[in-house]
Amino acid sequence: MLSRLKTVFTIPELRQKVMITLILLGVYRMGFSIPLPFIDQAAFAENFKNMAGQQGMGQVLQAVALLSASKLGNATIFGLGIMPYISASIIFQLLGQVYPPLEALQKEGETGRKKINEYTRYATVVICLGQSFFWIRMLSSGGMGQGMVLEDYSGFFYVMVATITMTTGTLLLMWIGEQIDEYGIGNGISLLIMAGILAQMPTAGMELLRPAFKSGIGLGTDAGVDKLLPLAVIFVAVVLGVIAITQAQRRIPIQSAKHVRGRRVLGGQRQFLPLRVNQAGVMPIIFASSLLMFPMFIFGYLNQAFPNSSFLSMANSTFGGGRGLIYNLVYVGLIFFFCYFWTSITFNPKDMAENLKDYGSFVPGYRPGSHTEKYLDQVMTRITYVGAGFLALIAIIPTLVASGMSISFMIASFYGGTGLLIVVSVALDLVQKIDSHLVMRNKPGMLESEDV
Numbered sequence: 331m332l333s334r335l336k337t338v339f340t341i342p343e344l345r346q347k348v349m350i351t352l353i354l355l356g357v358y359r360m361g362f363s364i365p366l367p368f369i370d371q372a373a374f375a376e377n378f379k380n381m382a383g384q385q386g387m388g389q390v391l392q393a394v395a396l397l398s399a400s401k402l403g404n405a406t407i408f409g410l411g412i413m414p415y416i417s418a419s420i421i422f423q424l425l426g427q428v429y430p431p432l433e434a435l436q437k438e439g440e441t442g443r444k445k446i447n448e449y450t451r452y453a454t455v456v457i458c459l460g461q462s463f464f465w466i467r468m469l470s471s472g473g474m475g476q477g478m479v480l481e482d483y484s485g486f487f488y489v490m491v492a493t494i495t496m497t498t499g500t501l502l503l504m505w506i507g508e509q510i511d512e513y514g515i516g517n518g519i520s521l522l523i524m525a526g527i528l529a530q531m532p533t534a535g536m537e538l539l540r541p542a543f544k545s546g547i548g549l550g551t552d553a554g555v556d557k558l559l560p561l562a563v564i565f566v567a568v569v570l571g572v573i574a575i576t577q578a579q580r581r582i583p584i585q586s587a588k589h590v591r592g593r594r595v596l597g598g599q600r601q602f603l604p605l606r607v608n609q610a611g612v613m614p615i616i617f618a619s620s621l622l623m624f625p626m627f628i629f630g631y632l633n634q635a636f637p638n639s640s641f642l643s644m645a646n647s648t649f650g651g652g653r654g655l656i657y658n659l660v661y662v663g664l665i666f667f668f669c670y671f672w673t674s675i676t677f678n679p680k681d682m683a684e685n686l687k688d689y690g691s692f693v694p695g696y697r698p699g700s701h702t703e704k705y706l707d708q709v710m711t712r713i714t715y716v717g718a719g720f721l722a723l724i725a726i727i728p729t730l731v732a733s734g735m736s737i738s739f740m741i742a743s744f745y746g747g748t749g750l751l752i753v754v755s756v757a758l759d760l761v762q763k764i765d766s767h768l769v770m771r772n773k774p775g776m777l778e779s780e781d782v
Contacts, residue, residue, distance in 0.1 A: 337773055344515070344767045351514035354506050355525050358408075361502070366405040366495060368479055368488050369469065374405045405469075407499035410461055412522055415504045418453035420613075422446055427675050454504060455497065462496035463489070515767075516760040524756040527749045534741045557735060561745075568727060568745055572754045575720045578607040580713045582706070586691045601691075603682075605710060608717040610672040612751045615725050617672075618664035619748065622657070625649040658729060662722040669718035670711075679706040724751060 339345045365371050426432040426446070435442035466489050469479055479488075503522060510518030538561075542553035549556050581602040626649045633639070633646040648656050683703035692698045696705045725748075732742035743749050768774065 334774070337768065338764060341767065341771060341773075344764070347513070347515040347767075351510050351516065351521065354510050354514060354518075355521065358503065358506055358522055358525060359529065361408040361499065362406050364407045366407060366409060366492055368492055369405040370479065371405060374469070407495055408503060409465070409496050410458060410500045411526070412500065412503045412507065412519055414457040414461060414500050415450070415454045415507075415519065418450045418457055421453065422450050424675065451504070455501065458497040458500045459493060462493045462500075465496070466492045515763050517756070520752070520756040520759070524753055527753055530740070531744065534744060537738060538741050561731075561735065561737075564727075564731065565745055568724070568750065569754065571720075572724065572750060573758065575608055575717070576751075576755055576758060579604040580607060580709060581605075582709065583694055584686065584691050585694050586689070603686075603693075605677075605706075605713060606717075607713050608720065609677055609710070609714060610669045610717065610721075612748055612755065613672045614665045614668035614718070614721055615748045615751065617668040618661055618725070621664060622649065622661060658726050661725060665722045665725055666715075666718045669714055669721060673710060673714050677710055679703045679710065682706055721751075 338348065422432065426436050432446065435445055438445075466479075504519075507518030507522055510516065510521060538558075539553055541551065545551040545553070547553055547555050547558065551557075581604055584601045584603050586599050586601065625645070629642060629646040629649055633642045636642055648654060680703050683699060683706060686692060686702060687698040693702050693705060696702050727745055728739060728742040731737065731745045732739045735742075
């Protein structure tokens with residue numbers, strides 16, 4: 331592996347791309363050292379620590395920080411992270427399926443894609459202004475505790491300065507991601523999220539190993555061998571499972587028709603149409619996690635307004651006090667629903683069947699057109715069920731590990747859930763991008779054997 335890494339840096343173009351990517355990621359991490367003006371950082375950190383200590387609220391805050399590539403424990407210029415841009419991108423992707431003008435833009439190729447990206451940037455500015463304004467107003471009005479905003483700096487002018495500062499920070503992150511896409515290597519936005527997740531690993535590791543410095547690693551201790559060894563085995567097993575399912579494909583045999591041109595017979599080759607088992611990627615977990623935040627806040631508010639209601643008290647403890655059986659069942663059900671929903675948006679069997687027909691290809695045993703469309707739809711429905719089951723298992727593993735082995739949810743989140751899926755998917759994509767440069771220069775890929 332070390333020799334392959336040396337090969338990467340011996341290619342000038344690839345070395346330049348890697349260095350630009352690392353420099354931009356360094357700028358991204360440096361932004362978390364620039365505090366937001368007019369905010370009492372010490373009071374904010376103490377109040378945030380108290381909120382994170384609450385079981386339900388702590389898990390929500392950790393999930394938000396994980397998906398937004400931000401660090402909510404500090405009020406910095408990158409406080410919103412990249413989530414507003416991701417939200418705008420998802421909105422336009424969904425609108426592209428139901429709004430005819432956007433659907434027409436998607437079919438225009440590169441020109442349409444640039445136009446949609448322009449609209450996405452404008453929507454990101456609007457979302458940033460709204461989220462940052464309400465966030466600063468909540469701090470200045472005591473929504474997260476008293477003393478968050480420095481004295482004499484809670485007026486409208488200072489609120490707008492902080493709002494514009496946070497909006498500019500998110501737009502800078504968006505620009506960094508686009509520069510990585512153009513001049514670096516890999517998907518810029520995905521790499522920012524991956525860097526934010528990996529930046530939490532040292533803190534989680536220290537929290538896991540801290541008891542070992544006090545009581546050692548003897549059997550029965552908080553950081554004993556009997557606890558660390560199973561955690562290491564579970565982590566390796568989950569990572570291998572995520573890689574296997576992420577790369578898994580259902581290959582549909584495709585036969586191209588023969589064409590006679592003069593004395594030559596063209597076509598007739600047998601190929602495969604790869605259908606990913608996890609077609610929806612990490613989006614179902616993101617949607618399900620986001621949707622389950624609403625019951626937590628709603629039932630929490632209603633329980634405070636009507637403290638004598640036993641139903642509201644039970645609902646608040648179910649959705650806001652932790653991740654019990656009912657919460658996990660609802661979580662799994664939402665993951666299955668959003669798996670089929672997102673797959674129906676990203677995979678269109680009708681268009682695929684028409685494209686195969688136009689190119690003179692067909693699935694053996696099925697007539698081109700509606701029969702092929704029905705067959706592809708059936709296959710995708712079955713493999714989506716497998717992918718949804720896998721995502722549901724990965725999503726609840728952190729809860730099982732945290733409750734079964736008595737460790738914090740922040741540590742357990744690295745054993746499954748959204749964070750691990752994002753890290754593995756982005757890492758595999760990055761390796762494939764590097765391999766494409768190596769193959770063009772007749773070099774072996776990063777994961778290829780020496781004989782290849």
